[in-house]
Amino acid sequence: xxxxxxxxxxxxxxxxxxxxxxxxxxxxxxxxxxxxxxxxxxxxxxxxxxxxxxxxxxxxxxxxxxxxxxxxxxxxxxxxxxxxxxxxxxxxxxxxxxxxxxxxxxxxxxxxxxxxxxxxxxxxxxxxxxxxxxxxxxxxxxxxxxxxxxxxxxxxxxxxxxxxxxxxxxxxxxxxxxxxxxxxxxxxxxxxxxxxxxxxxxxxxxxxxxxxxxxxxxxxxxxxxxxxxxxxxxxxxxxxxxxxxxxxxxxxxxxxxxxxxxxxxxxxxxxxxxxxxxxxxxxxxxxxxxxxxxxxxxxxxxxxxxxxxxxxxxxxxxxxxxxxxxxxxxxxxxxxxxxxxx
Numbered sequence: 244x245x246x247x248x249x250x251x252x253x254x255x256x257x258x259x260x261x262x263x264x265x266x267x268x269x270x271x272x273x274x275x276x277x278x279x280x281x282x283x284x285x286x287x288x289x290x291x292x293x294x295x296x297x298x299x300x301x302x303x304x305x306x307x308x309x310x311x312x313x314x315x316x317x318x319x320x321x322x323x324x325x326x327x328x329x330x331x332x333x334x335x336x337x338x339x340x341x342x343x344x345x346x347x348x349x350x351x352x353x354x355x356x357x358x359x360x361x362x363x364x365x366x367x368x369x370x371x372x373x374x375x376x377x378x379x380x381x382x383x384x385x386x387x388x389x390x391x392x393x394x395x396x397x398x399x400x401x402x403x404x405x406x407x408x409x410x411x412x413x414x415x416x417x418x419x420x421x422x423x424x425x426x427x428x429x430x431x432x433x434x435x436x437x438x439x440x441x442x443x444x445x446x447x448x449x450x451x452x453x454x455x456x457x458x459x460x461x462x463x464x465x466x467x468x469x470x471x472x473x474x475x476x477x478x479x480x481x482x483x484x485x486x487x488x489x490x491x492x493x494x495x496x497x498x499x500x501x502x503x504x505x506x507x508x509x510x511x512x513x514x515x516x517x518x519x520x521x522x523x524x525x526x527x528x529x530x531x532x533x534x535x536x537x538x539x540x541x542x543x544x545x546x547x548x549x550x551x552x553x554x555x556x557x558x559x560x561x562x563x564x565x566x567x568x569x570x571x572x573x574x575x576x577x578x579x580x581x582x583x584x585x
Contacts, residue, residue: 266290266291266292266508267291267292267293267294267505267508268291268292268293268294268316268317268505268508268509268511268512269293269294269296269314269315269316269317269504269505270293270294270295270296270315270316270317270319270512271296271298271304271307271308271313271315271317271318271319272295272296272297272298272317272318272319272367273297273298273299273319273495274297274298274299274450274451275297275451275453275529276297276319276367276368276495276529277295277525277528278524278525278527278528278529279528280524280528281516281521281524281525281528282295284521284524285512285515285521288515289511289515291508291511291512293512296315299406299450300406300407300408300450301320301321301323301324301407301409302408304318304320305320305324305327305328308328308333308500309331309333311502313502314504315500315503316499316500316503316504316505316506316508316509317497317498317499317500317503317509317512317513318334318497318498318500319367319495319496319497319498320495320496320498321409321493321494321495321565322355322357322493322494322495322496322564322565322567323357323409323493323565323566323567323568324567325357325358325363325364325496325498325567326357326358326567327567328363328498329358329363332501333500333501334363334364334498334499334500334501335363335499335500335501335503335506336362336363337361337362337363337364337365337499337510337513338506338507338510341507341510341511341513341514342365342510342513342514342517343514344514344517344518345361345365345517347517347518347519347522347535347536347537348361348365348366348517348534348535348536349366349534349535349536350536351534352366352369352494352534355494356566357496357567358496363498364496364497364498365496365497365513365516365517366494366496366497366522366533366534366535367494367495367496367497367516367525367533368469368494368495368525368526368529368531368532368533368534369492369493369494369495369531369532369533369534370467370468370469370492370493370531370532370552371467371468371485371490371491371492371493371562372405372407372410372413372414372465372466372467372468372490372491372493373414373465373466373468373471373483373484373485373486373490374386374387374388374390374391374463374464374465374466374483374484374485374486375456375461375463375464375465375466375470375471375474375481375482375483375484376390376462376463376481376482376483376484377456377459377461377462377463377478377480377481378480378481378482379480380397380398380401380462380463381395381397381398381462381463383395384484385482385483385484386484386485386486386487386558387484387486387487388414388415388417388418388486388488388490389418390463390484391404391414391441391445391463391464391465392415392418392437392438392441393437393441394441394444394463397462398444398462398463399444400444400445400446401446401461401462401463402444402445402446402461402462402463402464403445403446403447403448403449403452403455403456403461403463403464403466404445404447404448404464404465405448405449405450405452405464405465405466405467406448406449406450406584407450408576408577408580409491409565409576410465410491410493410565411438411465411580412434412576412579412580413489413490413491413563413565414465414486414489414490414491415434415437415438416430416431416434417486417488417489417490417563418437418486418488418489419433419434419437420433421434423563423565423566423568424566424568424569424572425572426571426572426575431575431579434579435579435582435583438579438582438583439582439583442583446461447461448584452464452466452470452474453470453473453474453477454474454477456471456474456478456481457474457477457478457481458478459478466483467531468483468530468531468551468552469529469530469531469551470530471483471551472530472546472549472551472552473529473530475551476545482550483550483551485554485558485559485561485562486561487557487558487561488561489561489562489563490561490562490563491562491563491564491565492562492563492564492565493564493565494534497512497513497516499513516535517535518535519535519536519537519538519540519541520538520541522534522535522538522541523535523538523539523540523541523542524541526538526542526546527541527542527543527546530546530549530551531552532552
């Protein structure tokens with residue numbers, strides 16, 4: 244998920260021009276999601292340079308790789324997209340002779356529905372999508388998706404919603420009384436009408452808004468928990484809400500692309516991020532949990548009991564792991580999302 248905007252065509256071309264170089268691995272990842280400290284350590288220990296190109300959504304990444312000729316070696320999609328990457332042959336199984344730290348994956352993250360036994364993927368970060376609120380502006384219950392879908396007067400025109408369709412649609416569907424991947428047309432019409440009406444009160448649909456929230460440019464929004472924590476550390480008035488009607492739990496995982504030009508280097512990097520200390524570097528930068536056993540002891544103290552990561556049991560219970568929906572469901576949600584974006 245849980246993320247800034249892309250480096251653009253110039254960076255993409257520059258990266259693509261390096262694919263045949265020795266000692267290189269080209270990482271295609273969510274923006275503002277890769278620890279610079281991690282990259283420096285990896286290069287110092289292996290001599291392999293990591294070039295990072297950002298993407299802004301799962302759909303953007305998938306479309307780019309499907310086109311071919313991209314020059315990337317590693318991608319980090321979310322769980323609800325992972326099976327698509329595997330089924331379409333866009334990624335290769337892990338080389339266990341290189342990925343010798345595979346056993347460091349936390350047991351609860353090994354036999355996952357989206358990659359049973361972790362044959363293709365390793366955990367990068369996992370988290371939730373909920374509501375960010377500036378409590379100096381809004382004094383009500385922050386664990387309410389109605390803040391976004393039926394905003395009070397003090398928040399109208401001050402809301403940013405991440406334009407990640409699967410996350411926003413999930414929260415909206417739960418709020419409307421539906422379940423993930425529903426084809427109940429009564430629910431979906433309610434969702435469409437609600438989103439179209441609510442958008443009139445939103446200021447923006449943008450990804451890279453950590454600094455904007457911290458500066459008070461927005462007063463509420465749908466956002467990821469780790470990004471919210473990064474903003475809160477700059478502005479203590481910010482808080483993360485867990486919608487009691489339901490919200491998504493997700494995991495982003497790293498995989499090696501089938502047409503990678505630096506496969507061995509990519510596998511070496513995959514193995515590197517499974518070292519507990521290295522996994523903690525990613526978490527300390529991005530502010531999400533990581534799914535690697537033993538990484539907790541290397542985590543910043545500020546993350547141990549952060550409200551964006553640890554919440555009351557009743558709030559945590561409202562989280563639902565994001566499933567992969569059928570193509571029919573995806574098409575319906577895309578149709579509604581297109582209407583919302585118009």
